[in-house]
Amino acid sequence: VDANTARIFEVGPRDGLQNEDVILEVDQKVEMIERLVAAGHTDVEIGSFVHPKWVPQMAATGEVVSRIERKEGVRYWALVPNQKGLERALGAGLDHIATFMSATEAHNQSNLNRSLEESLTVSEELIGTAKAQGCEVRAYLSTVFGCPYEGAVDFDRVMDICAKLLDFGADLISLGDTIGAGTPPQVEDGCRRTVEAFGADRVALHLHDTQGLGLTNAYVAWQVGMRQFDSAVGGTGGCPYAPSAAGNLGSEDLVHMFDTMGIETGVSLDELVKTSAWLDEATGISPVSRYYEYRANR
Ligand code: HMG
Numbered sequence: 001v002d003a004n005t006a007r008i009f010e011v012g013p014r015d016g017l018q019n020e021d022v023i024l025e026v027d028q029k030v031e032m033i034e035r036l037v038a039a040g041h042t043d044v045e046i047g048s049f050v051h052p053k054w055v056p057q058m059a060a061t062g063e064v065v066s067r068i069e070r071k072e073g074v075r076y077w078a079l080v081p082n083q084k085g086l087e088r089a090l091g092a093g094l095d096h097i098a099t100f101m102s103a104t105e106a107h108n109q110s111n112l113n114r115s116l117e118e119s120l121t122v123s124e125e126l127i128g129t130a131k132a133q134g135c136e137v138r139a140y141l142s143t144v145f146g147c148p149y150e151g152a153v154d155f156d157r158v159m160d161i162c163a164k165l166l167d168f169g170a171d172l173i174s175l176g177d178t179i180g181a182g183t184p185p186q187v188e189d190g191c192r193r194t195v196e197a198f199g200a201d202r203v204a205l206h207l208h209d210t211q212g213l214g215l216t217n218a219y220v221a222w223q224v225g226m227r228q229f230d231s232a233v234g235g236t237g238g239c240p241y242a243p244s245a246a247g248n249l250g251s252e253d254l255v256h257m258f259d260t261m262g263i264e265t266g267v268s269l270d271e272l273v274k275t276s277a278w279l280d281e282a283t284g285i286s287p288v289s290r291y292y293e294y295r296a297n298r
């Protein structure tokens with residue numbers, strides 16, 4: 001990461017699709033991923049290897065991976081909850097792994113069926129095994145700015161878990177505003193603290209746009225040195241185990257904002273808009289990013 005570049009991590013094929021009522025065909029998922037890569041994305045989360053009963057939308061991730069035509073220089077990431085998920089990801093030939101746990105007990109229990117203490121143990125093993133296999137590992141920490149069950153979250157606790165996950169060997173933490181509860185002052189403070197403590201190359205911000213503050217939060221985060229951001233094409237998605245989690249911050253909105261600031265992302269806004277238009281027409285998913293809606297209705 002450098003001063004005038006933002007690294008955007010496209011999570012549409014995973015976070016975007018996991019909470020949609022429509023389940024895309026394998027061919028459609030492959031086409032979505034290939035369109036996102038053609039748009040210039042070099043980090044794409046292509047799906048998850050979680051329990052198929054918990055998230056049926058992601059059941060076919062192995063098949064999706066086997067059908068993608070992989071491009072040099074592109075990192076294809078998969079979300080895994082445990083050792084079994086890691087084995088499935090490695091078996092599919094992936095070497096970019098995302099783990100996840102929450103900053104709050106109740107959301108961790110609901111999303112992973114285990115306590116925070118147990119999740120720390122699982123994460124240590126998981127990150128250790130993945131690193132030993134030569135994988136790059138990003139660790140999501142959810143509910144950092146608010147929890148659907150517990151409400152406010154003490155950011156000292158977030159700092160503490162981040163430090164542990166990095167200690168276990170994670171290459172980077174993604175700070176998850178799972179239900180879009182973060183306010184600009186909170187995000188500013190949290191991003192400043194994590195960037196100062198861990199460095200801009202070791203933290204990312206994962207925003208959901210539930211209350212309309214997604215882009216504002218991305219802006220304040222940029223101002224305090226955050227350089228890595230997650231977003232989903234079309235602003236699709238949400239966490240199925242977080243009531244009221246709305247869509248991710250839309251990739252079109254994020255890229256458009258950075259374009260206006262003269263910040264490089266390497267991603268083409270026109271191609272993103274075309275990808276959302278294709279989702280709209282070909283898959284029955286309704287993109288909600290503001291910039292897409294503006295272009296579609298022009
Ligand atoms: P569990 O029921 O406690 O699992 O679920 P278990 O370990 O007791 O195993 C039960 C059965 O599941 C066993 O099969 C396992 O083999 C099988 P059986 O022996 O009974 O035949 N199993 C699996 N099968 C396939 N793949 C696996 C797997 N693991 C176990 N990986 C578990 C625990 C973690 C599996 C479950 O809770 C789960 O899958 N949770 C995932 C939920 C999820 O995907 N949530 C959304 C993603 S997180 C998110 O969206 C937030 C994020 O975007 C950041 C943010 O916004 O903050 C990342």
Ligand code: MG
Pocket residue numbers: 015176178206208238239
């Ligand atoms: Mg999310």
